[in-house]
Amino acid sequence: MDYLSWPSLIGIAILSYLIGSIASAVLVSRLFKLPDPRLAGSGNPGATNVLRLGGKKAALMTLVGDLSKGLLPVLVLRALNAPEIALAVAAIAAFIGHIYPVFFGFKGGKGVATAAGALLALNPLVGLITISTWLITAWLTRYSSLAAVLAALAAALAAQYLTQAPTMIAISIMAFILIWRHQANIRRLIRGEESRIGQKSRP
Helix, strand or coil, rough: CCCCCCHHHHHHHHHHHHHHCCCCCHHHHHCCCCCCCCCCCCCCCCHHCCCCCCCCCHHHHHHHHHHHHHHHHHHHHHHCCCHHHHHHHHHHHHHHHHHHCCCCCCCCCCCCCHHHHHHHCCCCHHHHHHHHHHHHHHEEEEEEHHHHHHHHHHHHHHHHHHCCCHHHHHHHHHHHHHHCCCCHHHHHHHHHHCCCCCCCCCC
């Protein structure tokens, strides 16, 4: 298979986007009979909001689902010996699918966990640096949003030194979008109004 042809790359992008469009938070919330995370709590269909609404078990299932959406498309292509550009396309497409899911009215999450899964598959070292940054920041501050922004910056910086051009570009794009998606959180952090992990969101 010629992975570098336009039909192949478009096919990879579409399939990865559809995988990314499976909203783990919404499905898990329905399974546990929780409020729709798009309408309750922070309004973000992600693991942190599900933690607020339904506890650790539901949040863990959401996290695993979101990680897998970024991880699996890239790993499958890697197993098929696809070139780096195909892996990069799959990573970005799955990430975009999470943010703008076709199955859920194009209203998705911020993409932190899906990006983390994609990074682990694209470059395990960059992925570990990113996840470690998130974990340390979240542990020290209890702010998921601050952890996500700093992790995105760490990913973009690490990619400059540890990856080749297609992967570096893909990671940089995801990092930029992640930070852009956290604009409201950044403003709340500056004002001292941001909710901490485990705390109910402010109205």
